[in-house]
Amino acid sequence: MAQKEQKDFHHPYKPYDIQVQFMTELYNTIEDGKIGIFESPTGTGKSLSLICGALTWLRENKAKQLNEELNDDEIDPDEPEWVRQFAREDKKKKLLAERIEMEKRLEKIREKERRDKERAERAHDFPRKRQKTGASTDLDDDEEQFMLDDYESDEEGSKTRKRPRAGDMYEGLSETTLDLLRKTGVILSPDDDAKEDDLPDGTKIYYCSRTHSQLSQFVNELRRVKVPTGIPDDTDTLLAEEVKHLSLGSRKNLCINPAVNKLASTTSMNEKCLELQQSGTSAEKRCQFLPTKDEQHLYNDFRDHALATIKDIEDLAELGKSMKVCPYYASRQTIRPTEVITLPYQLLLQKSAREALGISLKNNVVIIDEAHNLMDTISALYxxxxxxxxxxxxxxxxxxxxxxxxxxxxxxxxxxxxxxxxxxxxxxxxxxxxxxxxxxxxxxxxxxxxxxxxxxxxxxxxxxxxxxxxxxxxxxxxxxxxxxxxxxxxxxxxxxxxNTSRPPNTGKPGLExxxxxxxxxxxxxxxxxxxxxxxxxxxxxxxxxxxxxxxxxxxAHHFHSIVSSARSVILAGGTMSPMEDYTTYLFPTLPPSKITTLSCGHVIPSTSLLARTLTTGPTSIPLEFTFEKRNDPAMITELGRGIFNLTAIIPGGIVVFFPSYSYLAQVLSVWEKPGADGSSLWTKLQKRKDLYTESAGSSSIEETLSAYTNSITSGRGAVLFSVVNGKMSEGINFNDDLGRCVVMVGLPFPNLHTAEWKAKLAHIEATARAQVLGAKKASSEFYENACMRAVNQSIGRAIRHRGDYACIVLADRRYNGARIRAKLPGWIREGVVTGEGKGEFAGLMGAASRFFAEKKKATAAGLI
Structure with a gap:
């Protein structure tokens, strides 16, 4: 049987096998209109796999739809062939005219930008020259500005007052309530007064992540990818069609009016911006960056420049400043012809935010990266x-x-x-x-x-x-x-x-x-x-x-509006395991046949990972950090002895994760007590490597990381004591010598005795009873999964690229249980060696000694 030809995903490099598998499954999931949950460890090229798989589908789907429109022969078959041919050509010309014209305009802009770059000049010769108004950047000290205008209730003013739109004020309402208000006509939906645009509104990919820095990294990867045009091949019209991308953000990211962007909070900015647009606002106080009705073409100019080359959010803000056009509102006008839209979590997950931006997810593709904390993010937003x-x-x-x-x-x-x-x-x-x-x-x-x-x-x-x-x-x-x-x-x-000795008040009114x-x-x-x-x-x-x-x-209730509208929703992350919670609590109404899950292996060879469970310490004291046993000073001391021994054979940096800040403080207090020889464990550890501790406040994070890095690059080495779900456990890469070993102390179960967790588990049990499932089993599974997601996110900080290597130590006898190990990511789970008996710590020491000796030899030989 002939081997099936592999699809070309237009990857800029030769992809790994797991990347091909990832892109193939992604393509098929989107094509079939399914939900996808994809796990691909950091360092395996997840971003490029997402881009290449999704963009390949998008362009092929675009070409397919255009061809279907072109070949949809509605002409009377009784007409002469020359008449039919003329009608087909005329139809083709009309269908492609706008697309071709736009591509030509964008190519001219790109050519100009290339010339400017070659001359090393930042020349932006835009035709618009608007006179800057004298809009004040400070609040007027006149008390009259704070007097309320006359107000009519919705009943009395129904003939003259415009009903509020959904995105204006109903940010916190549930979808049930919003739907009810729409049906009763209390609020408008975006489609009630939407204006038609001449440009085609094609299928789009909405990509979102947690922060703008992560989105910027994605944009940089997007620039590397070249995919074939979605416009049918024609000798008269064939053009190189660049990917049309747009970054969306809030006023905080895009506002260029100094009277607004100086304000401290997003709420203050929103209200000030809307105030400057009110119909009664005088011309001199109106925002000078908002085009008048006669200047709407300036939005089109901004759109073409925004789409000509791939720009991140900072580029769009600079473009707005150069063109003297508000990039926040102009970016909304750019959505329609865009192919890929990047935006932060909150702008996608809140329906009111989507409606305020004019975003429609209908029949489009939604990709949510870094989705391991998606459920917590939705809960926090609402x-x-x-x-x-x-x-x-x-x-x-x-x-x-x-x-x-x-x-x-x-x-x-x-x-x-x-x-x-x-x-x-x-x-x-x-x-x-x-x-x-x-x-x-x-x-x-x-x-x-x-x-x-x-x-x-x-x-x-x-x-x-x-x-x-x-x-x-x-x-x-x-x-x-x-x-x-x-x-x-x-x-x-x-x-x-x-009182002249009193320091002046430099604060500005109205900023809180x-x-x-x-x-x-x-x-x-x-x-x-x-x-x-x-x-x-x-x-x-x-x-x-x-x-x-x-x-x-x-x-699930708030996420349903996304799932029900989009063609396909993709959840992706480096550590998505265990995945059961996503299918159960985000997509409870979908059958398993509508959900695709994929957990990719790592690109590193198996010899680059040493993963061990640790159930006893150097003197055979059992390690079990349960809530009832974790305060035992003997066990805490045993843990310290184990880490002390590991520092003798592990080069570079060691990162030790604890369940909480309070427990970390308790452990350190035991280690700092002098022993029988008058010396404390902490002092002994300091003689081996420099020691750093993560604090609960975020102000010292950068300083701690910088000092930790300096200790390692100097050759001294360091140990960083950190906390699961803290600042160090997510978003920070301990690659290469920064993280040659990660030690996970215990299982970081959430505090079961808080009212919040009691309510969560009670809700899980009530949901399970309604679905005729085991209530206690469901809540126990949810509780355990929350713990293991935190574990997986923390230990995933170590190996960050193909040439990296590290040792992972799971210090708790409970990690020997098959159920717990099954919730680890596949690439770690398959390499975990479980130990039994009194010699287990000795076994870890022997294995670690051999592991790092081999890596040292390979490095010296230039093999790493």
Whole structure:
């Protein structure tokens, strides 16, 4: 039988076998319209595999669709052949005209950019020369700006007031609630007043990741790939069709107006930007970067320059500055003809954000990279908190505002502000009562039914939907915050005059997130169906401040709008194992036949990984870091002896991961105690290698990593004591000598005794009972999977490329269990050597000695 010819994925290099497997499965998954969960370890070229597999499908699908349109013969078969031929040619010309014309325009821009680059000049000769207006970059000190405009309710002003769009203010509402509001006409969907564009709106790939730095890395890889055109081959029209790519971001990334981008918070920027666009805003205060109705062609100019070459988010911001066009709004106008769109998690995962940007996922491909924490990300996006101090501050600010402007406010403003004040007083009294009557409120949290909150002090008499609309449309939060900030600035100026020794107040008014904004987010959570999440009351902050916290429990509900719209959804990551949770809790309604899973091996040879479980230490003391046993000083000392012995044979850096910051501190306190010989384990370790410890705060991370790196490059070597789910366990590469050994201490199970985890597991059990599954088994599996995902993410920090090598030590006898080992990534699981008996630590030492001796010999011979 003839061997099946391998598809050409246009990879810029000769791909590894696992990359070919990855691209083939990806292509087939998209073609079949399935969900894909793909695991490919870091260093295996995952980004290029995603790009080449998806782009190859996209261009082939584009060409296929065009050919189908061209060959769709609707002409009367009774017509003469020459008439039919003329009709076919005319149809082809019309179908391709716009595409060909655009490619020619883009090629001219690319040619100009090439010439500019060759001359080493940064010349941007754009035709637009707009006079810069005198828009103020500071808040006007006139108190009148904080006076509310007259307001009509939705019933009274229905003939003149435009209904709010879904992306404007309903950011925290559940999909159930949003759908209900759309059906009742309270809010508009993007399609209700969408404007048609002449350009074709073809199939797109939406690629998202956690940070803009990760997206920039993806964009750099995208520049390497050349794929055939999707325009049918024709001698008169054949052009080199470059990939049309667009980076989308928030105002924080793309705004170029100094009056807006100077503000500290995204909320402040959004409100200030919208304020500068209001119809009543004078020309001199209007944003000078927004084209007028007569200048809409400038958006088209921006679009062509944005698509001519592949640009990241910083390039788009610079392009906007050069063309004096707002890149935030101009990028929206560029979406339609784009093939690949990159954007951060939050802009894709929140339906309101997608609608605000004009993103449609219908029949398009969605790729979510770094998807190992996707469920937690969705939950975090739709969760919110409000503290007692924020409620108290909001109440005081509202009363102060009323004292100043209350007598001048008309009917509807007075009614709604009175309702807000009533609501704030009710929330404050509820929390104050909780603080005085519940002794655990300052140390723990408890679940509070929404009805307990809304029925307190008559809060349920307030129409929350109308109140939220009022807060949004009246800009009440920003006006109150602006007024209070102005009064603070004036008071500070008076104090400065009376006390010259006092340092001047350099702060600017109106830069903080308005406290009413926190209230709005919490009120939105109160409108969500109770089955989707839980509200907790008690100590919700790190410093044990009392307040309310809404936690989303069902990520599938919010993710469903993506799954149901897109042609195919791909979840990809370096460590996706165990995968069962994604299929169970993100795609609960999909049959297994609609889901493809793939766990790739590593590109390194098996001889480049030494993976061992460790159940006993050097003196045969068992290692089992369960919650009940992990405080045993003898076991903690045994762990220290083991690490001390390993430092003698492992070169470069060793990274040791602990379950929590508190346990790391406890372990170090034991190691720092002097032993029988008067010397502590910590002191002995310091004589072998430099020692560094990850702290809970993020400020010292860069300094710690820099010092750790310097110790290794100097030849001294170092040990870094880190924490699972901390700053070092994700996003940082311990490649080569930075991580020749990774030690995982115990299994980092989440704290089962917190109200949040109790609620999560109770929700899992309730879901399992509804699906006639084993409730306790389901919750136990979910709990264990959460632990192992954290383990896999941490130990995956070590080997980062084909030439890398490392030793992985799983220090806990529970890793010997088949069920736990089965949840490790395949490339690690297959290499794990389990030990038994008293000589296990000796076995690890012997294996590690041979492993690193062989690598030293291979390095000296130039084989590594």
């Amino acid at each position: 969760s919110t908190t409000i503290t007692l101090s924020q409620v108290q501050r909001a109440e005081l600010q509202l009363k102060g505002y009323l004292h100043k402007f209350g007598k001048r406010l008309k009917g509807k403003n007075r009614v709604y502000i009175a309702q807000i004040l009533k609501l704030l007083i009710g929330l404050r009294e509820f929390l104050e009562k909780e603080k005085t009557t519940n002794p655990k409120s300052t140390t723990d949290t408890r679940i509070v039914p929404p009805t307990d909150i809304t029925s307190y002090k008559g809060i349920d008499q307030v129409n929350l939907f109308k109140l939220l609309t009022y807060i949004h449309e009246s800009k009440l939060a920003r006006k109150i915050e602006g007024y209070i900030s102005l009064k603070k600035a004036q008071k500070a100026a008076e104090l400065q005059k009376s 997130v308005p406290v009413l904004t926190h209230l709005t987010s919490f009120l939105l959570a109160l409108t969500n169906p109770s089955s989707e999440g839980r509200i907790f009351c008690g100590a919700i902050t790190d410093d044990a401040e009392i307040g309310f916290k809404y936690m989303l429990l069902d990520p």
